[in-house]
Amino acid sequence: MDEHAARTGVEWYEWGPEPFKIADRAGKPILLSLSATWCSWCHEMDEETYGDPRIAANINDGFVPVRVDVDRHPRVRERYNMGGFPSTVFLTPEGELLTGSGYLGPEGMRQVITSVRKMWDGKGSSAGRVPRAVSGDSPPAGQIREEIERHFLGALHETYDERAGGWGTNAKFPMPRTIEFALKREREQAERTLSAISANLFDEYAGGFFRYAAEGNWADPHYEKLLDTNAALVRAFANAYLYTGTEEYREPAERTIDYLTTTLWTGSAFAGSQSAGEGAGYYTLEPTEREQAEAPPVDTTVFADRNALAVDALLTYYAYTDENRARRYAERALDHLQRELIDDGTVLHYLEGDERGERLLLADHAHTLAALITAREVLGADTIETARTVADAAIEELFDESSFRDGPATGLGLLDKPLRPLDGNVEMADALLDLYAITGTERYRDVARETVETFAGAYDRFGPQVTGFGAVTTRLLNETLTIHVGDAAGSDLHRAALRVGDHEKVVVPDATGVEDGTAVARRGDRSTDPAATPDELERSVRTLSIA
Known part of the structure; x- marks a missing residue:
């Protein structure tokens, strides 16, 4: 329990079976507080609202209070988030939603407590509901086509803020x-x-x-x-x-x-x-x-998904700049990921002392897979077999009804309800296309395609926040630009391949079937003649540009 929660006077429980059992035996609703260590509004609510002795006493008397760190419990976060943090959520003992809000000051909390008590006294658990996002409905499927990328281009134009930059005019x-x-x-x-x-x-x-x-x-x-x-x-x-x-x-x-x-x-x-x-x-x-x-x-x-993102980012920067500090820290963080957080293909969300996070979360697998592939591209690292095991575990355990769940279909409250996050599915599909480009294993491309098609029937509802869906769709339609370099990572030709002006490309150093001192660019069944110099490579890549 974090220090801010501990100072409130509320008798918080950690997320786990105990508070659900207590709520069931006592016939009380659960008050779920979603908080984050970095969240200043969460700390203010702890001090101003939960720190009020009368409010704390009312909560302890009439509810079973549960505190959740949203970074450590992302599946809880995604099912109960009320639109930001803090989130104040009232649940039945079964974990179904009664009502919820964001930040509540003392007076607002008193009003909500009174309202929830009346609801509970009148209807009990029958007042609970399962949010639509986790109701089990599959997203509308459809074919992937060029109109999808054009839709996202239109979304950029419609929402772009000409005065201030960025997309949208609010936050x-x-x-x-x-x-x-x-x-x-x-x-x-x-x-x-x-x-x-x-x-x-x-x-x-x-x-x-x-x-x-x-x-x-x-x-x-x-x-x-x-x-x-x-x-x-x-x-x-x-x-x-x-x-x-x-x-x-x-x-x-x-x-x-x-x-x-x-x-x-750290x-x-x-x-x-x-x-x-x-x-x-x-x-x-x-x-x-x-x-x-x-x-x-x-x-x-140390969170797996965030560290994998950092490895990917630092290696990307190193690829374009040769800045060795970025490489060194990326290698050290990747080594920690592989030694401490990856076990036989399954990724552990975090490890902090004796406390262990969940395994097999979609975001952890998608970002870790991407980082392992980037390490192969940029450093020539021997990471592809590990990447395969990470991808295979996600496909075998999370790929269900043609898309990926955000984690195992088990757990307390609404955790046993399937949630198929669009952004997580896009990240995984993108990483699987990279893995296919390097390994040639068609299963990875097929799963990526099936995943994207599962959401494609709703593309016209998507805004600029998920333009990655448009990018991965285009990669499926036009194939990925892949540059196979006969030389080892770090050679002039390899460095030139990394700096070809397309950040969605895949580079394979020490590629089999390519002569030393040459590089071959490929897009689907089209390929270039071997290039022996950076200038030749740049010219040859242009011949594979998408019309």
Whole structure:
């Protein structure tokens, strides 16, 4: 239990069988608090609301209170999230939803407690419901076709903020995957958005990016720094540097790597997050004042999915810059992943002392698979057999009804209900296409295609947040550009292949069937003549461009 929860006076239970049994025996509803170590609003609610002795007494008397760290329990987060954190959720003893809210001040909490008690006294567990997202309904399937990419291009244009950059006019999140989609297709939008992110969300003093801005003009930043946000932005800025060669995009990536390898480095891998601090006042101090102030705390938990993202990002940056520090830290974090968090193909969400997270979560497998493949592409590392086992475990255990569940179909509350997250399915399909490009194993391409087709009937409902669906659809339609290099990783020809201006390509060093000193580019059943120099390679790749 985190220190903020422990100070409240609420008699919190950890997520597990015990509170559900107690609620069932006592005939009480459950109050589920979804919180995060980095969340300043969560800490404020602990102090102002749960810290009120009368409210704490009412909760302890009338409910079974359960506290959940959303980073450590992502499946609980996705089923009970009320649109942000903190989330305040009331459940039946069976785990079905009664009602929920976000942040509640003391008066708001009193009103909700009264309302829930009346509901419970009148209807009991019959008032519970299963949210539609986990009701078991399959997403509408359809064929993949070129209109899907055009739909996402249209979504970019419809939602792009011409004045401030970014997509949408309310709160602005960085949306690194959307930026990467736009870099290849609507570069001006991507570049302007990256510039806005640098100007408004970058910490000029310590490096790293804040989580998001509450205002449409990028004002009112929320100062928490999450590893996954920062890793994904390192990769997005690095890919912008690939396309433009502009220092404006390389420098924020480099300084964020500085932050990751100092403040978030645990000695063997990357910590999960750094909080905004109490009242977020630390980040508004002048640099000389920050030098004297105590920095906000870091959650040192090493999460598999976030570390895999960081490995992928740092190796991407190294591929374009030859910056050895990025390579060294990526190798160390990848070694930790392989030694501590991967066992016979299954990935452990986290390991913190004696506490172990869940295994076989879709996000862990998708991002770990991508990191292992990137290590093969960039370093020539011997990671493909491990990548196969990670992919095979996900397919065998999570691939069901033509798409991937977010985790095992077991657990308390709503955890036994299937949830098929679109973003997680897109990430896995994308990684499987990379694995197919390297191994030639058609099963991986077939599963990727089946996964995308399962959601394709609803593509016209998707917004710019999931443009990755458009990118993976295009890869299936047009095949992936793959560059097979006869030389080992690190050769001039291999480095040139990595720097071909297409961040969706796959590079295979030490490729079988390719003569030393040459490289062959392929797209589906089309291939180029062997190229012996970087210039020849660049010219040959252009012959495989999509019309």
